[in-house]
Each structure stands twice: as C-alpha cells, then as structure tokens.
Amino acid sequence: MxxxxxxxxxxxxxxxxxxxxxxxxxxxxxxxxxxxxxxxxxxxxxxxxxxxxxxxxxxxxxxxxxxxxxxxxxxxxxxxxxxxETGYIVATSGSAPAKAKKSLETALASVSKHPVFAPGIQALDSSDGFKKYAWQITGPLKGFTGYHNRLAGxxxxxxxxxxxxxxxxxxxxxxxxxxxxxxxxxxxxxxxxxxxxxxxxxxxxxxxxxxxxxxxxxxxxxxxxxxxxxxxxTARSWSVAHVQLTEQECDYLRGIPVINVRDLGFFFEPDPATRLFKLCPLGAGFSNTDAEGTSIPPMVRKPQPQDFIPAEDEIKLRKLLQETFPWMADRPFVDKKLCWFADTxxxxxxxxxxxxxxxxxxxxxxxxxxxxxxxxxxxxxxxxxxxxxxxxxxxxxxxxxxxRGKDWGDGVSWRIGKGRELSELIDEARRGSLNARL
The missing domain is CATH 3.50.50.60 (FAD/NAD(P)-binding domain)
Structure with missing residues (x-):
C-alpha cells in the first residue's frame, strides 16, 4: 500500500x-x-x-x-x-501449591542460565535474604523462597x-x-x-x-x-486495589523492588504523585460470558463491578501484606476495580x-x-x-x-486456581452487603 x-x-x-x-x-x-x-x-x-x-x-x-x-x-x-528499574523479587509463600512452586523453579532455572540475567540473579531462601533487597519488609515471610532479578522493574x-x-x-x-x-x-x-x-x-x-x-x-x-x-x-479481568499512604510512608517504601508472590499477588513502590500503593492478587481471572460463550467486558454495570474486588482476592492481599508489611495489613483498600484484558x-x-x-x-x-x-x-x-x-x-x-468454554486456569503455569464468572462475584458482593446491613 x-x-x-x-x-x-x-x-x-x-x-x-x-x-x-x-x-x-x-x-x-x-x-x-x-x-x-x-x-x-x-x-x-x-x-x-x-x-x-x-x-x-x-x-x-x-x-x-x-x-x-x-x-x-x-x-x-x-x-x-x-x-x-527497581529490580524484581519473585517468590512463593510457605503455603504455595505445587504449581506455583514449579513455575518459580522453572523461571529461576531459565534466568540463572541466561547470559544477560545470570550476573544479576540471586536466589533467596530466608527472610534475611529477602530483606537484603527490600530492607523495609517487617513481616515474617514464613516459608518464602524465591530470587531477586536486578534487570527488571x-x-x-x-x-x-x-x-x-x-x-x-x-x-x-x-x-x-x-x-x-x-x-x-x-x-x-x-x-x-x-x-x-x-x-x-x-x-x-x-x-x-x-x-x-x-x-x-x-x-x-x-x-x-x-x-x-x-x-x-476472551475478555478476562483481574482485581486491583490500593492503600492510601501518608507522605512519610510513601518515602519509607521508596525504591523497593517489584515483589511478586506467585500464590498471593504482587505490588510496587508507591506512586509519589498520588501516594497510592498498588496491589494485585494472582489467580485465574474472571470472565463475563454471554449465552454464546463469548466474554466481553460489561457495557452496563449494575451494580458497578469496578467498585469492588472479590472477597477471595481481598483475603490473598491481606495475607500478602501480613507477610511483608503487617503495619499496612488492616488498612482499607481504596480505588478497587477489575482490570480487563484480552486473554488467550x-x-x-x-x-x-x-x-x-x-x-x-x-x-x-x-x-x-x-x-x-x-x-x-x-x-x-x-x-x-x-x-x-x-x-x-x-x-x-x-x-x-x-x-470457548475451555478452562484456561490450568493452561498457563503462573495462573493459580480456577476462573470464575463476573455474575457470581456480583451476586456474592450483593449478599455480603445485605448480610452486613442485617
């Protein structure tokens, strides 16, 4: 042309x-x-x-x-x-399923042999090892193993x-x-x-x-x-949540590497402009499947699925914070939403x-x-x-x-658990809200 x-x-x-x-x-x-x-x-x-x-x-x-x-x-x-380029810690917790541990082992084996990565890879098998690269961590990191990769962020x-x-x-x-x-x-x-x-x-x-x-x-x-x-x-979504930090807390966490715990979730250093600390749980994701079996993000949201994250994801994120930054573990989550991707x-x-x-x-x-x-x-x-x-x-x-209709939760190594439908999550959120009022 x-x-x-x-x-x-x-x-x-x-x-x-x-x-x-x-x-x-x-x-x-x-x-x-x-x-x-x-x-x-x-x-x-x-x-x-x-x-x-x-x-x-x-x-x-x-x-x-x-x-x-x-x-x-x-x-x-x-x-x-x-x-x-803050660096990247990949880990599994002590209660991680076998699939998450295998995914971590495979990734570590791959980068440890790669000529570009190898000089900057450090295996981590103790809380002291993790805290060498993220000294701000105060949580117990029970059973955590993983590695630090310098060339990422x-x-x-x-x-x-x-x-x-x-x-x-x-x-x-x-x-x-x-x-x-x-x-x-x-x-x-x-x-x-x-x-x-x-x-x-x-x-x-x-x-x-x-x-x-x-x-x-x-x-x-x-x-x-x-x-x-x-x-x-297929359109598939994953949860996103944030914790609002003070200016001092934001400065305290400045420079931490991205930390990705394969069976729980991941987080980043806080955003200096908004002082928001972003967290994302890991899982198989949520779909919005129609009668023909095709998933497309909801065009009309009643109630708005962007205003909540599923209870199961909040549990993961609370555990992630308890293991890393327990002083933040009971803070309210703000700006909660579902982020939609085109997934294969x-x-x-x-x-x-x-x-x-x-x-x-x-x-x-x-x-x-x-x-x-x-x-x-x-x-x-x-x-x-x-x-x-x-x-x-x-x-x-x-x-x-x-x-269409294929169970994709098991098809990709880093996805832990089973996928679910958005309608189920909305129904659960409604029931939870009703029970809270009662």
Whole structure:
C-alpha cells in the first residue's frame, strides 16, 4: 500500500499508540486513531493504571528475547521517563501449591542460565535474604523462597500512554476521541467472497471514515466489533486495589523492588504523585460470558463491578501484606476495580490479518496480561506484518479453533486456581452487603 493511503487504528491504548508511532516512523503519514474515551490515557485501556511490571522472565526464550529488546527500548529518551528499574523479587509463600512452586523453579532455572540475567540473579531462601533487597519488609515471610532479578522493574503505564499520545499528536497523527465521534460501531465492507474488503469504519455519530487498512487494537472490547475473535480471545479481568499512604510512608517504601508472590499477588513502590500503593492478587481471572460463550467486558454495570474486588482476592492481599508489611495489613483498600484484558488460552498474542477481509483488517489482541511491557517495540511487529503481507510468526497467527468454554486456569503455569464468572462475584458482593446491613 502507498504510505499516503488512510490507516484507521481502533483503540488508543498501549498497542494502538505504539502501532501509530511505528507506522509514522516507517513513513506512513495518513494515520487516524479512534478512541471511545474523551481523553488519553483512556479509562477503557488495560494500561489505564499506575504501573505495570516490566520483566523478561519467561519459560521459553522467545518472549525472553523480545522482553529484553523492550527493556532496552524503555531506556530510550522517549519512553525512559516512565521506566523504573527497581529490580524484581519473585517468590512463593510457605503455603504455595505445587504449581506455583514449579513455575518459580522453572523461571529461576531459565534466568540463572541466561547470559544477560545470570550476573544479576540471586536466589533467596530466608527472610534475611529477602530483606537484603527490600530492607523495609517487617513481616515474617514464613516459608518464602524465591530470587531477586536486578534487570527488571516497572513502567508508569498511564503516564506512558499520555506521553506517547502527546508525542504522536505533535507528529501529525490524528486522533478522534469521545463516545460519539471516537466510538467505532461497524466495519464497513464492500464486495463479496474473495473480493470482500473493509473500506472503512462507521462511528457512533453515523459518519463513515474511509480506510485502506483498519487496525483493531481495542483490547478486551474487540470481540464486540469482531465477533469471530471471541472464539479464541476472551475478555478476562483481574482485581486491583490500593492503600492510601501518608507522605512519610510513601518515602519509607521508596525504591523497593517489584515483589511478586506467585500464590498471593504482587505490588510496587508507591506512586509519589498520588501516594497510592498498588496491589494485585494472582489467580485465574474472571470472565463475563454471554449465552454464546463469548466474554466481553460489561457495557452496563449494575451494580458497578469496578467498585469492588472479590472477597477471595481481598483475603490473598491481606495475607500478602501480613507477610511483608503487617503495619499496612488492616488498612482499607481504596480505588478497587477489575482490570480487563484480552486473554488467550496459551497467553500468545494475535497479530494478524483477519480472515476473509482481503488483508484489509488487522487485529492486535491477546495481550494476556503480559502485553504492556512490549509497548516501545510492539508497533514494529505491525509494520512488519503490513510489509510482509502475512504473519510469519506462527504463534501470532489467527486461530481457527473455537476455544470457548475451555478452562484456561490450568493452561498457563503462573495462573493459580480456577476462573470464575463476573455474575457470581456480583451476586456474592450483593449478599455480603445485605448480610452486613442485617
């Protein structure tokens, strides 16, 4: 395609912005990003958050090597302001199930032999060992084992979205925002059979925007626009909670590494601007499955599932704090929410042309909770797909198998437990509220 032809990107989250940036860097000049939110960072993006882990521990070299490339790109002046290489502690508690312990052992074996990581890996098997790298820990750490990895940390995700958005805007990349003008309601096709092709998009204000290529990067909501994607990509959510700290407490915890306890959850150093200490429990996640077996985030929330986290997750986080920072363990959780991802059964991304679109539609999906770290380099993979005319990486191709209804809790090593439905959680929250009033 000509570099002057129009490209529409649906979604202004981490992958959509990265794609816009790399397309521009590759010479494409007619790029428009459509985003439902009225500002970026978009509250609909999974990256609308304080921070995300940036690490390269994987059980195979493919994603390890890509993550190392991403970490180097995070140190570029454009992305560097949002990256914090605080180090990374991975652990299991004394009561961790066998699956969590095996996942940790596999990750440690992988990084211990890797030439880039090996010099900065330290195995930890005592509370004193952990406190060498996080001296602020006052909890007992009963039965904790793990390791410290120097080459890892986190990125301030919402700030990264805002910064890259502003940079893209200065380059002349166009943005259409808002619930009417920026919400894409339909892909517009012409032709039939082999000649069928997407020629643009329709937005909620009933305007049609011509596009030679349409790139779908709308995360967990993509299947609402492209139903066939829901056969192998499901919207899944995980809990997020925060503790509000004082300025002194925030300073006390400054510089702690990211700590990820595989059977409980993980946390980051506090955010200095808001003084919020973010925690996330680990598990198999929560879905919102419809009658056809497709999960899409709820469009109408009654009651708002963003205003609570399940009781089972709060228990995990309380235990995590009791073992690490017991002085915080009974503090109220604030800004509780469910964060939605586009998830796949094997945690593989989907970066490919949509079948029967005559290569006019590209879908970027399946971040599976490990996509944000790739933001600085992700867009170059989309450029390669465009210029190659096909996806050469087998694992990122469109899947033809219908995987709806599959139990994905057991399919990925780091996911402990069984997945559940959002409706169950809402019912439990209602009953809990009623019992509290009685």
């Amino acid at each position: 000509s570099e002057l032809e129009p490209i529409a990107i649906v979604g202004g989250g981490a992958w959509g912005l990265s794609t816009a940036l790399h397309l521009h860097q590759s010479g494409y000049t007619n790029i428009t990003v459509f985003e439902t939110a009225d500002s970026i960072p978009s509250r609909y993006s999974a990256a609308y958050d304080l921070n995300k882990i940036v690490r390269a521990e994987y059980e195979e070299s493919f994603y390890t090597d890509l993550s190392l490339q991403a970490i180097e790109a995070w140190k570029d002046p454009l992305f560097g302001p949002y990256y914090h 986190y990125a301030h995700s919402a700030n990264a979205l805002k910064g890259i958005f502003l940079h893209c805007a200065t380059l002349g990349i166009k943005f259409v925002l808002g619930k009417t003008a920026g919400t894409v309601t339909e892909l517009v096709y012409t032709g039939q059979g082999a000649s069928r092709k997407c020629t643009g998009i329709r937005t909620a204000d009933d305007k049609v925007h011509p596009a030679t290529k349409t790139i779908l990067a709308s995360g967990a909501w993509t299947a609402s626009l492209l139903p066939s994607l829901g056969n192998f990509v 059964s094997d945690s593989e991304y989907c970066i490919d042309f949509v079948p029967e679109s005559n290569k006019s539609v590209i879908v970027l999906s399946g971040d599976s909770g490990h996509g944000f770290k790739m933001m600085p380099i992700f867009g170059k993979w989309v450029v390669e797909l465009l210029e190659n005319g096909e996806q050469k990486v087998d694992r990122w191709r469109w899947k033809t198998e219908d995987e």
